[in-house]
Amino acid sequence: MTDQADLLAQFSSALAARAEAAKNAIVAIRLAHGRHITGTVWRSDIVVTSEQSLPRNDDFELVAAGGSVVTARIAGRDPSTNIAILRLAEQMASPSIAAGEAHTGAIALAIGTDGTGGESARLGLVNLVGPEWHSSRGGLIDRRIVLDISLAQREEGGPVFDAVGACLGMSTFGPRGRVIAIPTATIERIVPLLLKDGRIARGWLGVALQAVAVPDALRETADQSSGLMVMSVVEDGPAARAGILAGDIILSVDGISAHRFRKIAGYFGSDSIGRKADLRLIRSGKVITVQTTIAERPAHE
Numbered sequence: 001m002t003d004q005a006d007l008l009a010q011f012s013s014a015l016a017a018r019a020e021a022a023k024n025a026i027v028a029i030r031l032a033h034g035r036h037i038t039g040t041v042w043r044s045d046i047v048v049t050s051e052q053s054l055p056r057n058d059d060f061e062l063v064a065a066g067g068s069v070v071t072a073r074i075a076g077r078d079p080s081t082n083i084a085i086l087r088l089a090e091q092m093a094s095p096s097i098a099a100g101e102a103h104t105g106a107i108a109l110a111i112g113t114d115g116t117g118g119e120s121a122r123l124g125l126v127n128l129v130g131p132e133w134h135s136s137r138g139g140l141i142d143r144r145i146v147l148d149i150s151l152a153q154r155e156e157g158g159p160v161f162d163a164v165g166a167c168l169g170m171s172t173f174g175p176r177g178r179v180i181a182i183p184t185a186t187i188e189r190i191v192p193l194l195l196k197d198g199r200i201a202r203g204w205l206g207v208a209l210q211a212v213a214v215p216d217a218l219r220e221t222a223d224q225s226s227g228l229m230v231m232s233v234v235e236d237g238p239a240a241r242a243g244i245l246a247g248d249i250i251l252s253v254d255g256i257s258a259h260r261f262r263k264i265a266g267y268f269g270s271d272s273i274g275r276k277a278d279l280r281l282i283r284s285g286k287v288i289t290v291q292t293t294i295a296e297r298p299a300h301e
Helices: 002-023 184-197 216-223 259-266
Strands: 026-030 036-043 044-049 060-064 067-078 083-088 107-113 117-129 146-147 159-161 167-173 181-185 207-213 226-233 247-253 277-284 286-291
Touching: 002 117, 026 044, 026 107, 036 107, 044 184, 060 083, 067 184, 083 184, 083 247, 107 146, 107 167, 117 226, 146 167, 181 184, 181 207, 216 286
Parallel strands: none
Antiparallel strands: 026 036, 026 060, 036 044, 044 083, 060 067, 067 083, 107 117, 107 159, 117 146, 146 181, 159 167, 167 181, 207 226, 226 247, 247 277, 277 286
16 A cells, blocks of 8 residues: 555656646736636747637737736737737747657646646546547648546646656647647647748638538439538629629539538648639539639638
8 A cells, every 4th residue: 555655646746746847838818807818838939829719909918937927919820720829028938848749548737827827737638649630710730639638718728748748739629619739740830830921821712601401302413412501702702703602502622522511621721722623512403513713811701
């Protein structure tokens, strides 16, 4: 029993030491009404956080380790990968962040802030590790890392470490509210692009879509049971210029079936801008093909 107690004590002390060591790698980003989310100090002048939980402000107050307050300004945001970056008004001590490789069943330690300069910690497991995937907004995420961890909203945006202290990524709430990690590799890829342009260019058709069932009479001709109905068309957008109408049901884009929405969204990456695309669709009870040219998504869309 003594040996087991010693092992538990050592394990507990190691976890506490990991959390203490992460204190300088996090900040609390103050929001309205006394709320906050967590940011990860990516380098001495840059903080990374969850884009989906960051208000559309330009300037923020951040609480660093020990309670010191610093200001920061938004430097870029990418909803497609859920990454936002803030540029600090004054530099901070830059933590050394080593990328880790996620493994199913391995320990994961998610670090957040208490809002006053202290840290919080959540211990769990890596529930699932999968290949690269596309978000519903089309962003490419390098690995699917699902965590078996309960996370408070104030802790979202903090770093997730493995047992040896390597960073698996940034914690956030993913599809169906599950806690996931945006991999370190994705952050490393996106941050330089945001620093350069403030956003990630993506392709755009200028339509609002809704998943619908293909009418029974057309399922054999369409060769699929569902599609994406065009609910509205942006005036003078690519779809409007191609003659696409509200009520059209898109079946595929360049051969990619519309019932695989994430794959469709992933098709409209930066390299799609200027590309011609064939849209197979249903209109007035007939299956037709319309060609359009993909444009760059406007900043406000």
